[in-house]
Amino acid sequence: MMSKATDSRTNVPFAINAYTKEQLKEALRKMYLIRKFEEGAEDCYMRGLIHGTMHLSIGQEASAVGSCMALEESDQITSTHRGHAHCVAKGAEVSRMFAEFFGKETGYCKGRGGSMHIADVAKGNLGANGIVAGGIPIAVGAALTAKRLNTGKVVICFFGDGANNEGAFHESLNMAAVWKLPVVFVCENNQYGMSTSIERSTAVSQIATRAIAYDIPGFTVDGNDLSSVAEAVSEASSRAKSGKGPSLIECMTYRWRGHSKSDRNRYRTKEEIEDWKKKDPILRFGEVLKDHKVITDEEMKQLETDVDKEIVAAIEFAQSSPSPSLDEVTRDVYTEIDQ
Amino acid sequence: MMSKATDSRTNVPFAINAYTKEQLKEALRKMYLIRKFEEGAEDCYMRGLIHGTMHLSIGQEASAVGSCMALEESDQITSTHRGHAHCVAKGAEVSRMFAEFFGKETGYCKGRGGSMHIADVAKGNLGANGIVAGGIPIAVGAALTAKRLNTGKVVICFFGDGANNEGAFHESLNMAAVWKLPVVFVCENNQYGMSTSIERSTAVSQIATRAIAYDIPGFTVDGNDLSSVAEAVSEASSRAKSGKGPSLIECMTYRWRGHSKSDRNRYRTKEEIEDWKKKDPILRFGEVLKDHKVITDEEMKQLETDVDKEIVAAIEFAQSSPSPSLDEVTRDVYTEIDQ
Amino acid sequence: MSSAPVQSAEQDSVEMSYAEAIRDALDIALGEDERVVLMGEDIGVYGGAFQVTGDLVNKYGEDRVMDTPISELGGAGVAVGAAATGLRPIFEFQFSDFAMLAMEQICNQAAKMRYMLGGEVSVPVVMRFPAGSGTGAAAQHSQSLEAWFGHVPGLKVVQPATPYDAKGLILAALDDPDPVMIFEHKILYKQKGLVPKGRYTVPLHKAEIRRAGADITIVASSIMVHRSLEAAELLFDKGVSAEVIDLKSIRPIDKQTIIESVVKTNKLICVYEGVKTLGIGAEISALVAESAAFDYLDAPILRLGAADCPVPYNPELEKASVPQVENIYQQALALCRREL
Amino acid sequence: MSSAPVQSAEQDSVEMSYAEAIRDALDIALGEDERVVLMGEDIGVYGGAFQVTGDLVNKYGEDRVMDTPISELGGAGVAVGAAATGLRPIFEFQFSDFAMLAMEQICNQAAKMRYMLGGEVSVPVVMRFPAGSGTGAAAQHSQSLEAWFGHVPGLKVVQPATPYDAKGLILAALDDPDPVMIFEHKILYKQKGLVPKGRYTVPLHKAEIRRAGADITIVASSIMVHRSLEAAELLFDKGVSAEVIDLKSIRPIDKQTIIESVVKTNKLICVYEGVKTLGIGAEISALVAESAAFDYLDAPILRLGAADCPVPYNPELEKASVPQVENIYQQALALCRREL
Numbered sequence A, B: 001m002m003s004k005a006t007d008s009r010t011n012v013p014f015a016i017n018a019y020t021k022e023q024l025k026e027a028l029r030k031m032y033l034i035r036k037f038e039e040g041a042e043d044c045y046m047r048g049l050i051h052g053t054m055h056l057s058i059g060q061e062a063s064a065v066g067s068c069m070a071l072e073e074s075d076q077i078t079s080t081h082r083g084h085a086h087c088v089a090k091g092a093e094v095s096r097m098f099a100e101f102f103g104k105e106t107g108y109c110k111g112r113g114g115s116m117h118i119a120d121v122a123k124g125n126l127g128a129n130g131i132v133a134g135g136i137p138i139a140v141g142a143a144l145t146a147k148r149l150n151t152g153k154v155v156i157c158f159f160g161d162g163a164n165n166e167g168a169f170h171e172s173l174n175m176a177a178v179w180k181l182p183v184v185f186v187c188e189n190n191q192y193g194m195s196t197s198i199e200r201s202t203a204v205s206q207i208a209t210r211a212i213a214y215d216i217p218g219f220t221v222d223g224n225d226l227s228s229v230a231e232a233v234s235e236a237s238s239r240a241k242s243g244k245g246p247s248l249i250e251c252m253t254y255r256w257r258g259h260s261k262s263d264r265n266r267y268r269t270k271e272e273i274e275d276w277k278k279k280d281p282i283l284r285f286g287e288v289l290k291d292h293k294v295i296t297d298e299e300m301k302q303l304e305t306d307v308d309k310e311i312v313a314a315i316e317f318a319q320s321s322p323s324p325s326l327d328e329v330t331r332d333v334y335t336e337i338d339q
Numbered sequence C, D: 001m002s003s004a005p006v007q008s009a010e011q012d013s014v015e016m017s018y019a020e021a022i023r024d025a026l027d028i029a030l031g032e033d034e035r036v037v038l039m040g041e042d043i044g045v046y047g048g049a050f051q052v053t054g055d056l057v058n059k060y061g062e063d064r065v066m067d068t069p070i071s072e073l074g075g076a077g078v079a080v081g082a083a084a085t086g087l088r089p090i091f092e093f094q095f096s097d098f099a100m101l102a103m104e105q106i107c108n109q110a111a112k113m114r115y116m117l118g119g120e121v122s123v124p125v126v127m128r129f130p131a132g133s134g135t136g137a138a139a140q141h142s143q144s145l146e147a148w149f150g151h152v153p154g155l156k157v158v159q160p161a162t163p164y165d166a167k168g169l170i171l172a173a174l175d176d177p178d179p180v181m182i183f184e185h186k187i188l189y190k191q192k193g194l195v196p197k198g199r200y201t202v203p204l205h206k207a208e209i210r211r212a213g214a215d216i217t218i219v220a221s222s223i224m225v226h227r228s229l230e231a232a233e234l235l236f237d238k239g240v241s242a243e244v245i246d247l248k249s250i251r252p253i254d255k256q257t258i259i260e261s262v263v264k265t266n267k268l269i270c271v272y273e274g275v276k277t278l279g280i281g282a283e284i285s286a287l288v289a290e291s292a293a294f295d296y297l298d299a300p301i302l303r304l305g306a307a308d309c310p311v312p313y314n315p316e317l318e319k320a321s322v323p324q325v326e327n328i329y330q331q332a333l334a335l336c337r338r339e340l
């Protein structure tokens, strides 16, 4: 509906003012880590080391990191099929993520979930979801818990532009609004639901417009600008924590890769993809940090080298981890209790 | 969202200009017929002659008749659990409706459906529905048929205020808008979904606001004023027939009776009910017709007497009709075909 | 005939209806644990479509007895998310038929979350489904869909037949860390029975022999338990001693109780209200046919379920579409006489 | 072994994959009848998640091959409404698992509309459900839910196991005036077979004996037909002659073919990919156990279905969770030797 004033950049970006140098560097590191994690996962997949499918969010790192930056560790998120970035951003270890992709007992889901169900409940990530919009009502439920038990938590609910046409989106936003629950709906609008563009699937051109249908604030922000995302989400999160209810934040972004590993990319042009690659959120945020003397070129190099090492070690951890025992295929369906 | 200018009544109401005297008298007769039909059904129910449950729309006659007045006989509607008025308005015979309520083979559904599934496919009523919002996607499907087969038909989709919080509402309006289908969404806002008021269930105060989320026209009209309803619906229907897509029309109205036969009316006050009874849509339309010399007092009396007789005869028809044979309980589950 | 209450002597029982017994359980739950919330359509001031929640909203307030919008998918999902994060929601579907809108959140999310996340989360949600025909509400308000849920690993599914079990199973469901689906029968809501005061639980995974017998085993669930008991009386008059087992739990099914009975009686008939084909009787039949009890069977295993049609509106047709006492009696007698 | 095509000699057949055979059927349908429209997510330019619709959008345009928004409930409902009013929609769920979102429109509306309206309307909608495990897509993308649909009067439900049947059943479904649900198997999409050119149909309600045998009847569906045929080879080496029946239709089930086989072999094992409990094997077992074939049974009726868990991600676990050739072989052998 409306763009956040942040974009006009009167002087310094929000993030530079709002966070410490360490926090800002950590945000950049996380974006790197996400990028390298996904490139590593893609590579392992290509080499036949990981099976199934995966949905890469390369190019979308700012919305995940910018959103989670606005949260406390105890706050919670629900994620999507394209959920690696959310998981890392909320504090997961890439070693256990790789272990999950390799189907190992040391993985976050003990090898039962894989990429589409990656989670880290201890860090507040209630899970990716194989069902488009499947996590939206769950996020509202988590927010209900926060409100009823007075935990002070806020919940970020990530979903895609395609998900906004699911009934679950509508029902959930309505309930969250009526009950004024502490949840922030973050729509990562990468302009396609699989192959179907917003124009061909969605009756409004900006998804934030739909906030009007729930009488809640709705903002569209540059989703490749970490600071804009962080600003919008922290505002929405404060609002939520103060009892004023949910907001809808639409982050305009783009995925560089195909939808999943089986995509022939017939529905968009090379030019469009190349154009968006120029808007790399990591490079952009790196420039901002350098401009504002938060980080030096050397430090950035070091950061990158460290991340590369972390990824190598993580893959090694995953490969050398034990596989689940075939006898335990029905373990964890039910909680074990003494009858 | 906005009220139709009709209400300001610069001079003559829309209906008076738009329809012939015969049509106007017929509209009044239909409202009577609906009222008397429902009073008759209620009476039969109380006397134990009809079983199950029923949802009466007494007090809401103008939205059904005003909407259907804007249609051709070949146009179609989908209806709701509170669907008697829609059925009569679209041209059904009360005798076969009563027969259905009495569970007879001569009923519209051959005794298999009852009040909640009353239909008259031949006259374009695709059926009431036991599922709140269940008819909304079906109406959009009928509109898709109209568009693909170029039938020139428009479809009116009736639903209640409560239904607008169902996912099916959202998904359907979005698709109808994206595909510019000839359907008019008519929300009969009687302010309660069963016991739950709009304020307690719905994040917006006027449901027509939600039209913005689908980039379609949305209007709130006085649902107890037949002319306002007819004006809004005929405009929307012309728009739809000319290929411009759907509209959302919200008719503000009120049901005089409880939600169903098991309602203790704890959620609203006597005063509120009495206030709304003063806004009787039949009396109002009768006055308009008299004011504009469309009908005389005597003609009105006669009309009422005729309707009363029709109701008596219809109940007799229903009572004396044959019951289904118990051997045929599985008849009509599948179409009979020669294998 | 019902199993001994965990903690109360006979004199501490009171007569109440099945609906009142459920309300009693909900009342105890709300009183004991602030994490318990009731959610559903019109369960507040209206008291629920079947007056199960009654006046609880007055006692506990709108934050604990929450009227939801008409949004079954989202509402159930909110309950699932709340359960996964610390609340103990009890979600009422107004009619079990509307659960069709929420299958995704129940069966893709609640049932699988624990497993998909490697055991790192539990979803202690309780859902209540008023089910069954007999109210003249026709095809979309009269179904018995418990078989669907019984097919889904991760869920537990029960069908109380008495006020005693209704209360005890709800409290057991609340104590359980996993999602429990409770199929209640609309026609039973008014049925009365003795119910102990205070808290007790009925095991979620056990069937119960309601009437001992030697000649034929009738496994029935929900309202069919009562019809089968009536049929057993008629059979008794014909010299046939029927053992009637109240299934209670659809997932898991208490194989052992059924098999032991069949080993004794050598004949089995399953009676249920859901559609016969792929209904719970299919599973009971198959469980026995694959078990050691197979060799003890003297006759085919019969199933009596609903006719192959949606539930019709006309009251006579409606009755004809589901098993009645007379059908059970006739079929059981024919089976015993091997006159099929 | 497959039934004779209605109108074409052997030489008119070409080898094509299961996915191509379906596309061929859709192409014929679109070409023959302007009322036919395909609807689904990403079935247009993307060609469908499993490349079933392929390039059909180029041939017939976006009005005939319609990409829907991600709105399963609404989308399925639009197909139902369109079918009830004159179109012949073929609706593709991207994965059968997502049908959970649309159960209401499929089972409360499409299945019941004709009956509830006293036969005054037909709903000739065809829905396609890519189902089954084996792709490493885990719990929410690998289910076999056909048993749910088999429980619903008003629907017809089929599960083609070969390219020939896939094409013929789709065309038969299109000719049928009632809603037909087609459960396709994702792993079979690439499987090749001979398929006649042009139009032919395969009956919606008939099973087929894929391999004749004398010692044991194996009733299998979908991919399990192939695994059972492989197991039958192994059994043959052990001197056991297995008859393998391809079920094809879940609703209605072709009782006669199964019963005749069991009367001959005296032993029955049901093999299916859905969860064992309350899966289609339960119905097959119960059908036989209640029939005259009961007296011909020499051994318990076995069922091999999926383990009691969601489908796991790890490929070895995934395999372990559903019946494989070896399991079928071992169980069938044990049954024949009565070593259970």
Ligand SMILES: Cc1ncc(C[n+]2csc(CCOP(=O)(O)OP(=O)(O)O)c2C)c(N)n1
Pocket (backbone or CB within 6 Å): A055, A081, A082, A130, A131, A132, A133, A159, A160, A161, A162, A163, A164, A190, A191, A192, A193, A194, A259, D041, D070, D072, D094, D098, D101
């Ligand atoms: C209910 C459901 N429908 C369809 C799918 C298949 N699917 C997976 S991702 C996807 C596109 C989602 O688009 P969007 O929400 O924009 O997220 P993005 O992939 O762009 O991140 C689809 C159709 C699914 N997983 N769940």
Ligand SMILES: Cc1ncc(C[n+]2csc(CCOP(=O)(O)OP(=O)(O)O)c2C)c(N)n1
Pocket (backbone or CB within 6 Å): B055, B081, B082, B130, B131, B132, B133, B159, B160, B161, B162, B163, B164, B190, B191, B192, B193, B194, B259, C041, C070, C072, C094, C098, C101
């Ligand atoms: C999916 C579904 N949920 C709940 C119900 C029970 N129910 C029947 S009517 C009704 C209220 C509907 O409210 P509204 O849409 O405003 O229509 P009204 O009754 O006011 O005409 C409810 C909750 C139902 N029939 N279907």
Ligand SMILES: [Mg+2]
Pocket (backbone or CB within 6 Å): A160, A161, A162, A188, A189, A190, A191, A192, A193, A194
């Ligand atoms: Mg997207």
Ligand SMILES: [Mg+2]
Pocket (backbone or CB within 6 Å): B160, B161, B162, B188, B189, B190, B191, B192, B193, B194
């Ligand atoms: Mg209403």
